[in-house]
Amino acid sequence: MKTGAKILVESLQREGTEIIFGYPGGVVLPIYDELYDSSLRHILVRHEQAAAHAADGYARASGRVGVCLATSGPGACNLVTGIATAYMDSIPIVALTGQVPTNLLGNDAFQESDITGITMPITKHNYLVKNAADLGRTIQEAFYIAGTGRPGPVLVDIPKDVSTSSAKDVALPEKVTLRGYNPTYHGHKRQIEKALQLITDAENPVIYAGGGVILSNASAELVTIATELGIPITTTLMGLGAIPGDHPLNLGMLGMHGTEYANFAITECDLLFAIGVRFDDRVTGKTETFAANAKIIHIDVDPAEIGKNKHVDVPIVGDVKAVLTDMLTCLKKQGGHDTWIKKIRHWKQHHPLKCPDDGRLHPQYIIRQMSELLGGDAIIVSEVGQNQMWTAQHFCFKNPRTWITSGGLGTMGYGLPAAMGAHFARPDLPVFDVAGDGSIQMNIQEFGTIAAENIPVKIAILNNRFLGMVRQWQELFYDRRYSFTELPPVEFVKIANAYGIEGIKVESPDDVKSALQASLDCNGPFVIDFRVEREENVFPMVPAGCAINEMIGGHPQ
Amino acid sequence: MKPHTLSILVENKAGVLSRVTGLFSRRGFNIESLAVGPCEEPDMSRITIVAIADDEKVEQIMKQLNKLIDVIKVSDLTGNPRVERELALIKVTAEVGTSRAEIMQIAEIFRASIVDVSPKSLILQVIGDTEKIEAMETLLRQYGIKEFVRTGTVGILRGTKAQQGNK
Ligand SMILES: Cc1ncc(C[n+]2csc(CCOP(=O)(O)OP(=O)(O)O)c2C)c(N)n1
Ligand SMILES: [Mg+2]
Numbered sequence: 001m002k003t004g005a006k007i008l009v010e011s012l013q014r015e016g017t018e019i020i021f022g023y024p025g026g027v028v029l030p031i032y033d034e035l036y037d038s039s040l041r042h043i044l045v046r047h048e049q050a051a052a053h054a055a056d057g058y059a060r061a062s063g064r065v066g067v068c069l070a071t072s073g074p075g076a077c078n079l080v081t082g083i084a085t086a087y088m089d090s091i092p093i094v095a096l097t098g099q100v101p102t103n104l105l106g107n108d109a110f111q112e113s114d115i116t117g118i119t120m121p122i123t124k125h126n127y128l129v130k131n132a133a134d135l136g137r138t139i140q141e142a143f144y145i146a147g148t149g150r151p152g153p154v155l156v157d158i159p160k161d162v163s164t165s166s167a168k169d170v171a172l173p174e175k176v177t178l179r180g181y182n183p184t185y186h187g188h189k190r191q192i193e194k195a196l197q198l199i200t201d202a203e204n205p206v207i208y209a210g211g212g213v214i215l216s217n218a219s220a221e222l223v224t225i226a227t228e229l230g231i232p233i234t235t236t237l238m239g240l241g242a243i244p245g246d247h248p249l250n251l252g253m254l255g256m257h258g259t260e261y262a263n264f265a266i267t268e269c270d271l272l273f274a275i276g277v278r279f280d281d282r283v284t285g286k287t288e289t290f291a292a293n294a295k296i297i298h299i300d301v302d303p304a305e306i307g308k309n310k311h312v313d314v315p316i317v318g319d320v321k322a323v324l325t326d327m328l329t330c331l332k333k334q335g336g337h338d339t340w341i342k343k344i345r346h347w348k349q350h351h352p353l354k355c356p357d358d359g360r361l362h363p364q365y366i367i368r369q370m371s372e373l374l375g376g377d378a379i380i381v382s383e384v385g386q387n388q389m390w391t392a393q394h395f396c397f398k399n400p401r402t403w404i405t406s407g408g409l410g411t412m413g414y415g416l417p418a419a420m421g422a423h424f425a426r427p428d429l430p431v432f433d434v435a436g437d438g439s440i441q442m443n444i445q446e447f448g449t450i451a452a453e454n455i456p457v458k459i460a461i462l463n464n465r466f467l468g469m470v471r472q473w474q475e476l477f478y479d480r481r482y483s484f485t486e487l488p489p490v491e492f493v494k495i496a497n498a499y500g501i502e503g504i505k506v507e508s509p510d511d512v513k514s515a516l517q518a519s520l521d522c523n524g525p526f527v528i529d530f531r532v533e534r535e536e537n538v539f540p541m542v543p544a545g546c547a548i549n550e551m552i553g554g555h556p557q
Numbered sequence: 558m559k560p561h562t563l564s565i566l567v568e569n570k571a572g573v574l575s576r577v578t579g580l581f582s583r584r585g586f587n588i589e590s591l592a593v594g595p596c597e598e599p600d601m602s603r604i605t606i607v608a609i610a611d612d613e614k615v616e617q618i619m620k621q622l623n624k625l626i627d628v629i630k631v632s633d634l635t636g637n638p639r640v641e642r643e644l645a646l647i648k649v650t651a652e653v654g655t656s657r658a659e660i661m662q663i664a665e666i667f668r669a670s671i672v673d674v675s676p677k678s679l680i681l682q683v684i685g686d687t688e689k690i691e692a693m694e695t696l697l698r699q700y701g702i703k704e705f706v707r708t709g710t711v712g713i714l715r716g717t718k719a720q721q722g723n724k
Contacts (some may be wrong), residue, residue, distance in 0.1 A: 109703075120576060121583055127625040145626060179722060182630045304620035307613075401641060 001166040003036040004132035006095070007156065011139035012040060014172075016489065017067050019043065019058065019424050020096075021051040021417075023078075025071020026111060027098035031161035043420070045452060046445035048075050050083020053443070055093045057418030059086075060404045061379055062425035063217060065147045066093040072100055073111030076157075077118070081411060084122040085155045088183040088408025089238060090215060092151035094142050095119075097404055101161040102130055117158050122517075126151030129159070132167035149183030150302040151215055183301060187318035192326055195273075195297045195314045200332070202271035202295070204229045204340045208254065211238030211407065212276015212300060218321035219243065222275065225324055228338030234262035236283055237392055237405045239276070243375075245396035248351040250352060251344070253355075254272050255283035256542045260351035260554045264544070265344055265547040266291050274298040276320045279309040280408070281544075289547035290374040299323050302533040321371035321470060351555045353393050354539065361509050362516070363387070363462045365530045367394035370432065370511045373520075379404060379422045379431045383415035383439030385469035387462045389538040391434045402429070413442025419457040423541045430458065437487055450525040458519040459527045461492055464534045476552070496527040503527030560589060561660045562594075562641060562712045564647045564720055565604040565622060566596070566630040577604060580621055586610060590643070601629060601722060607687075623627045627629045627638035628694045629722045638715040642681065644708045646672070650701035660700055667693045678703060686710070 002010075008031060012020070019041040026031045035042050045051045048070040054092040055066030070079050076097040086093050093436070100109040108124055116126045125145050127138050135158070142154040151546055199205060213222050213235075219242045224232050226249050233243050234251040241251045266272065274292040284290040287310055297304075298312040306315040355364040367390050370380075376398025382388040382405045397403045405423055406414040419433040433440075440461055450457050462468075467485040474482050493503035502522055506515045506529065519526040541552025564617075568575045583587050589607040592683060596603040608615070615633060622631045650682060651657045653676055664671055664681050667689065672679035681694050687710060714720070 116572065118570075120579055124624075178626060181626045302624070304617065304624060306629070308617060 001168060003030065003034070003164060003166050004135050004158070005030040007132060007167065008134045008139065008163065009034045009038050009040060011136050012067065013398055015065070015067075015139065015143040016027060019070050020067040021045055021054040021380060021421065022069030023048050023051055023071065023075060025075050025098065027072045027100060027160040028069065028163070030160065031069065031098065031158070041272065043424075043449065044472065045417065046448045047412065047443065048078035048223065049447050050420070050443050050449065051084050052079045052093065053085065053417035054421035055095070055412050056086045057081060057404055057421030058093045058425045059091050059093055059421075060418070061312075061401055061422035063401065064092075065143050066421060067096065068092075068093065069096045070098070070114070071097045071111070073113045076115040077113055080118060080122070083119055083155065085406050085409045085411045085414055086153040087122045087124070089406065090151050090209060091153065093153045093314050094114040094139075095153060095155040096153060097157050098158045099128065099159040102159045103161070105159065114420050115155065115447045117328075119155050120152070123155050126155040126157065128157045129162050133164045133170060134315045135162065135167070136170050136172055137524060140172050141176055141178065143347050143466070145178075145181065147176045148546070149181070165321060166514065181185045184303070184317045185301075185319040185322045187299065187323035187326060190364065191314055191316045191536040192323065192330070195316060196330060197274065197326065198271055198295050198297060198314060199231075200334065204269045205229075205271040206251075206269040207231050207233040207273045207275060208236070208266065208267050208277055208515050209233055209242050209275045210236040210277030212320050213239055213242040213399045214319040216301070217400070220322050221321055221324035221328060222546065223247065224328060225331070228328075228331055229334050230341065230454065232341070234258070234265065236277055236280070236407070240392060241400045241403045244398045251348075253392055255548060256285070256544075257393065257538050257540070259353060259393070260540055260551060261344060261347035263548040263551060264347050269294045273294045275324070276300060278305045284309065284554065285542045285546050285548040285550075313545040330351070333462075336494060350388070355394065359509065361507060361512070361530065361532050363390045363464075363530070363536055364394050365509055366460065366512055366530055366532070367391050367434070370516060373513065374430065374432075377429060378402065379419075379429050381419040381422060381431065381433045383409045383435045384412045385435070385436045385439060385467065386464070386538050387434050387436040387439070387468070389469070390462070393538075412436075412439040415439060416446045416457070416459065417445050420446065420455050423455050423457055431456070432458045432460055435459055435461045436468060437461055437490060437492070438467045439464060440492070441490070443470065447496060448502055451499040451501050456523060457525050459525070460516075461527065461529050462532050463492065464532050464536065465489055466534060469538070471535070475535070475537070477543070481540040492527055492529040501525045502526055505529040505531065507531045528545065558608050558609050558611050560580055560609050560635070560636040562639070562710060563606045563608065563615075563619065564632045564634055564712060565606065565628060566720055567602050567604060568627040569600050569602045569628065570627055573602070576625050576627060577606075577622065580625070581606070581608065581618065584618055586614070586618060590707070592709035597628045600720060601617070605709065607710050630720055632720050634712045634714060639712050640715060641710050641712040642684055642687050643687060643710045644684050645693075646705040646706045647681045647683065647694065647697060647702060649679050649681060649697050650677065650703060652677055656700050660697065663693070663696050671692065686712055687697070721722065
């Protein structure tokens with residue numbers, strides 16, 4: 001016989017969990033007592049939201065399931081934003097919450113909240129465990145569901161008496177089988193043939209690749225296919241890193257803040273090969289004009305994504321890696337699409353991303369310096385807003401899983417805790433959080449965690465004393481009426497110092513390189529407060545609801 | 558937009574109904590009727606939902622339903638030869654000696670049964686498809702309907718083909 005708490009910890013270890021991010025409280029006391037002398041590593045965060053983001057950052061950087069733990073009621077509710085963030089980006093995490101004892105369920109007991117009810121729309125699945133004997137199987141299922149098919153967060157709610165009561169060890173099956181859950185991995189042969197035919201027939205093809213390529217670890221297959229067939233690739237925000245940024249076929253990001261050449265290519269292509277994407281409105285702009293002249297092939301593991309926003313000519317349901325691998329076996333090498341490639345090269349030459357060079361401290365310049373210094377051997381995490389878009393545009397990502405950002409939900413405050421998680425997944429790489437002054441203050445309490453655990457995350461704050469992205473919209477679409485978007489100055493280095501973290505303030509472009517180098521030379525966490533141009537805008541930009549070739553802030557055609 | 562009858566085979570577990578109905582409201586669907594109960598497998602239930610929407614939206618909601626771990630199978634019965642039935646209980650004002658005879662005649666025409674008699678009212682039980690039940694309701698309205706309760710439609714395909722539990 002074993003207590004539920006012991007079964008839980010052993011089940012986590014059986015699933016290969018090495019680290020959990022959590023915060024204690026009343027009903028998880030039995031679990032924390034079990035963790036006290038367990039070999040499972042536990043990181044005490046300063047806010048449960050950070051535990052969820054850290055588990056998510058760990059999952060994105062490692063490709064494995066991240067785990068977080070919180071107490072009932074307020075603890076569980078604090079996880080909600082983190083769970084929703086993971087859900088929107090299809091990130092596998094298992095969130096464990098304590099719950100009031102089963103005999104008090106539904107009683108409005110102290111610190112009771114219906115967390116399975118609350119998280120129903122933002123989890124792939126969730127469980128309320130009623131018996132210690134069910135715990136082992138439930139944890140096994142939770143990991144299986146989180147990590148397979150289209151990944152996503154799974155929440156397991158554990159009442160206190162389930163943790164304390166005892167149950168016999170139940171033998172678990174080698175493989176989980178759930179009759180209501182059978183993801184399709186291999187694409188339909190006939191569909192693959194049809195797709196290959198369309199590709200052969202196309203003159204101006206483009207690959208539109210997204211987070212699904214990263215999630216299924218299919219970057220190598222993607223690049224091989226593109227190179228064999230001579231097809232340029234544009235990636236979504238979530239797909240950055242799927243193809244090296246400096247690859248000749250790479251067009252960078254598309255969509256609202258995409259490159260002009262990516263958006264032109266989409267608009268003029270006659271074949272859109274969509275891989276692990278979901279035709280989000282930030283990508284498509286006006287859907288009717290998005291790739292309006294193209295036949296569309298779409299690979300996705302989730303059938304519900306196919307045809308959701310845009311009609312698809314050849315749907316292929318399956319795991320991106322499996323489908324691309326099958327495609328590669330029957331691929332006939334093709335002559336490059338010379339005229340098309342030439343046209344794209346022309347666009348690339350005449351419509352590059354702009355980086356102002358006037359002696360003042362511009363955020364784009366900082367990101368380019370970072371990119372040059374780190375050369376792709378780093379994990380870059382971002383917050384949300386202009387800081388995120390500049391990083392996506394100007395950092396040259398070389399490898400998958402080195403770019404970590406909240407895309408679907410756009411959660412300010414995501415970056416710092418996600419960076420902590422990423423560090424534990426890849427302790428061999430430097431981890432940077434590119435932050436905004438607004439976003440960093442949404443989880444700035446995590447300075448406490450990185451200081452206490454000496455987590456060497458480097459925080460580069462692009463401090464414009466504005467909620468910059470919102471201010472940009474106000475400038476462009478609300479007659480410069482800056483309603484509640486100006487932030488008072490904050491001395492971030494002093495805050496860092498108060499936690500025992502080193503930092504420097506940078507006000508001139510001349511000091512960017514040395515500051516970045518200083519952060520790398522420091523063994524622990526480090527804060528750089530970059531005082532950037534306050535009213536810099538992210539360009540090019542497709543105004544909401546416009547066609548994606550109708551960009552402002554680009555070059556004249 | 559037309560009514561679609563969806564037959565949804567689910568695990569017989571706590572919370573399944575709210576997962577299913579929650580999905581409908583979240584994705585902006587109105588449920589016209591809902592019926593749920595045990596089925597041929599002891600650990601499964603079958604939910605029948607009638608919703609009015611265009612075909613594309615229905616396809617999307619079916620795909621989303623299929624993603625629920627506790628949903629085993631989803632079928633759209635619409636457009637297939639099928640049997641659809643609903644049961645309604647109607648409490649009608651019927652004072653002795655006034656309209657009683659007329660009401661009982663209507664009941665007979667609809668092959669409804671009278672399941673309760675009191676000095677001032679009758680309860681009629683009618684079984685049929687939605688159209689039949691609504692026709693009966695219309696006819697009875699003039700006498701005064703005190704209460705009207707319906708089970709919601711259940712449906713099944715004609716012939717030997719059956720919805721089975723493998724997705
Ligand atoms: C939690 C949350 N609240 C509000 C928003 C809306 N929002 C998007 S960007 C942004 C401004 C971010 O400001 P800052 O972190 O300073 O970044 P900047 O745009 O200035 O680089 C806001 C408020 C959001 N994305 N997330
Ligand atoms: Mg800012």
